[in-house]
Amino acid sequence: METARRFTDRTEAGERLAKALSKREIDADIVLAIPRGGLPLGRAVADALDAPLDVVVAKKIGAPGNPEYAIGAVASDGSVWRNEQAFHGTGSDEEYFERQREEEAANARRKADRYRGGRLEPDLTGNTVVVVDDGVATGSTVRACLEKLKGEDADRLVLAVPVGPPDTIDELADEIDEVVCLETPAAFRGVGQFYENFEQVTDEEAMTYLET
Numbered sequence: 671m672e673t674a675r676r677f678t679d680r681t682e683a684g685e686r687l688a689k690a691l692s693k694r695e696i697d698a699d700i701v702l703a704i705p706r707g708g709l710p711l712g713r714a715v716a717d718a719l720d721a722p723l724d725v726v727v728a729k730k731i732g733a734p735g736n737p738e739y740a741i742g743a744v745a746s747d748g749s750v751w752r753n754e755q756a757f758h759g760t761g762s763d764e765e766y767f768e769r770q771r772e773e774e775a776a777n778a779r780r781k782a783d784r785y786r787g788g789r790l791e792p793d794l795t796g797n798t799v800v801v802v803d804d805g806v807a808t809g810s811t812v813r814a815c816l817e818k819l820k821g822e823d824a825d826r827l828v829l830a831v832p833v834g835p836p837d838t839i840d841e842l843a844d845e846i847d848e849v850v851c852l853e854t855p856a857a858f859r860g861v862g863q864f865y866e867n868f869e870q871v872t873d874e875e876a877m878t879y880l881e882t
Contacts, residue, residue: 674833674855679867680707680804683832683852684714690850691719691800696828699797702726704815705785706876707804713879715802715830723880724792726801727782728814729774731767733760743814744771746778749821751813785877794819798826804868805861806834809842816846833864 677683691698698721703712705725716723730740733756741762742752750771757767782791799819806812812829819827829842830850835858843849853864862868 674853674864677832677865679865680710680871681714683804683865684711684802685718686852687711687802687830687832687850688715688718690852691715691828691830694848694850696800696848696850697798698800698828700724700792700794701800701802702815702819703879704728704801704803704811705781706871706873708802709876709879710871711804711832712802715800719800721800722792725782725785725880726815726819727778727785728811728818729778729781730810731770731774734762734766736760740808740810742767742771743810744775744778745814745818746775746782747818747821748772748775749814749818750775751810751817753808753810781873784873785880787877787880794822794824796823796825798828799824800828800830802830804832805864806831806838806842807858807861809834809838812842813845816842820846833861834858 698719701712701716701721701723703709728743728745731742733739733741741756744750827846828848833853836854839851839854
């Protein structure tokens with residue numbers, strides 16, 4: 671069985687993603703990175719494609735008593751994706767989910783505003799939008815971001831990630847115009863296993879990638 675190639679770090683993964691996008695002749699009008707880990711890749715992709723870089727932000731909605739276990743995610747505008755199996759399997763109810771949705775949407779808005787530093791959210795009307803992250807596992811955060819972007823009249827919506835499990839990537843490919851994923855290993859335990867350097871990116875470091 672073919673083994674997935676590991677990435678040196680997020681910047682190298684972004685450079686490889688940019689080459690794959692160029693090979694497919696995807697001409698991005700704007701690149702949107704998902705903070706925090708998506709920004710080093712987003713910077714490399716945006717520079718290579720000569721496109722502006724901005725962010726799209728979502729927050730996970732954790733299960734009752736287990737906030738690290740995502741039962742869904744919500745974007746900064748309130749667009750939500752819910753994992754129905756996880757929702758029902760953790761004893762969640764609609765009241766809990768709605769309360770968490772409102773709280774995490776507000777957190778996502780604050781984060782987006784902080785990252786933009788007073789800049790307006792970009793108008794995506796008629797644009798080819800490339801969304802970049804450092805990888806997907808369940809894809810809850812990515813799905814919430816995509817739900818937000820589907821309502822913004824972009825002409826084409828492309829997700830570009832270095833690595834993800836085959837089933838998640840296939841599901842995402844059914845939801846938007848195109849998915850570019852460099853590695854889809856069957857033996858997938860987590861995104862970090864496919865990087866030699868997968869140190870956590872701080873907010874402060876991530877925001878430097880937005881500086882032009």
